[in-house]
């Protein structure tokens with residue numbers, strides 16, 4: 001068997017690991033935190049229809065059109081089909097709607113012009129002076145549910161998932177890692193290494209002595225408002241800009257985001273001025289947000305592809321894959337397109353290593369975290385299974401459903417270490 005180490009349990013690393021393990025490659029995935037402890041666990045929660053990028057970034061938009069449908073099919077338990085709206089608040093924004101409609105048509109995205117009165121019936125909290133509205137097929141994706149599903153499916157196909165295990169260096173034969181829980185350091189041998197460390201990809205490339213990998217770490221702040229004040233994802237009808245999207249996520253509404261290029265992805269926190277900007281922009285779309293409590297804020301870093309002359313807004317949301325004989329590095333994409341990025345990375349690795357077989361991730365349903373209940377009881381004990389199951393049917397069932405992914409992540413780590 002060919003052995004490959006994948007670095008990073010974000011959406012990109014997990015889908016790459018799943019794809020390769022389904023082609024018969026022996027995979028060990030190493031992640032210094034928990035599943036999704038990087039950007040994939042701190043994103044905006046949106047499964048992009050492609051509409052947001054249809055005017056300025058058509059290749060990324062086409063990928064979103066294709067991948068949002070696939071993700072909704074393979075992981076229905078992690079996706080909520082809310083739909084999305086582009087909303088104009090003045091004549092200039094209404095005029096942008098013409099470019100948007102053309103862009104949506106050219107990338108093949110679903111679209112429908114709606115009357116403001118129709119929209120206000122469905123979304124009573126929207127600013128009543130809206131001047132134009134276009135329906136698009138945005139959805140909401142629960143990040144942690146998706147990531148644990150990909151990890152479980154990869155594990156069931158033979159991959160080892162070693163969370164809380166940090167790559168500290170590269171050796172002739174593989175990587176040097178440290179188990180952060182036990183403090184133990186050891187070497188993992190591999191025929192090839194996939195560097196899917198998101199905004200940290202350039203740091204791993206430096207560690208490996210590889211030539212520079214072109215990442216532009218771009219931070220974004222999000223503000224979580226109390227209450228679900230909209231039913232669909234609401235986008236401002238203008239080119240991508242700060243504070244232009246509201247996402248209904250469970251019982252809250254997430255406002256975002258901003259885009260600031262930074263040097264160090266380990267030094268990022270929600271910026272107070274940006275939070276104020278998010279409140280201003282959000283309340284012009286939904287006036288009741290002006291006085292609404294912000295329950296928390298968070299920030300994370302996009303691993304954007306660095307291109308001459310581009311900034312955090314104009315940089316493409318497409319991806320690149322760089323490969324040498326021993327390392328393949330993956331940069332860019334969106335959580336929405338992570339399955340496709342994983343497929344393309346796996347194609348490159350498979351062709352480097354002479355592994356035959358094609359990607360099947362677009363047609364393979366992912367297991368849901370609840371399908372992992374047996375694994376949970378096997379590796380964490382019967383008591384854990386009782387605990388997880390005892391939350392069903394109670395007043396807090398939805399809130400405690402999160403126990404499942406946590407227990408599963410722990411079970412995967414334990415089973416992978418023992419196996």
Ligand SMILES: Cc1cc2nc3c(=O)[nH]c(=O)nc-3n(C[C@H](O)[C@H](O)[C@H](O)COP(=O)(O)OP(=O)(O)OC[C@H]3O[C@@H](n4cnc5c(N)ncnc54)[C@H](O)[C@@H]3O)c2cc1C
Pocket residue numbers: 007008009010011012013030031032033035036037038039040041042043044045046047048165166167168196197198199200204218219220221222256257258299300301302303332333334335336337
């Ligand atoms: C503010 C913001 C909002 C966003 N909103 C959306 C959205 O709504 N919809 C959407 O589709 N996309 C969104 N994105 C983009 C999307 O979140 C990212 O493109 C995607 O999550 C990147 O996934 P990744 O796996 O490449 O990186 P990550 O998720 O960051 O994964 C990389 C992993 O590598 C690990 N790692 C780093 N160094 C080491 C090491 N030495 N050893 C072991 N492990 C290591 C990290 O801990 C991390 O878990 C958003 C991004 C940002 C910043």
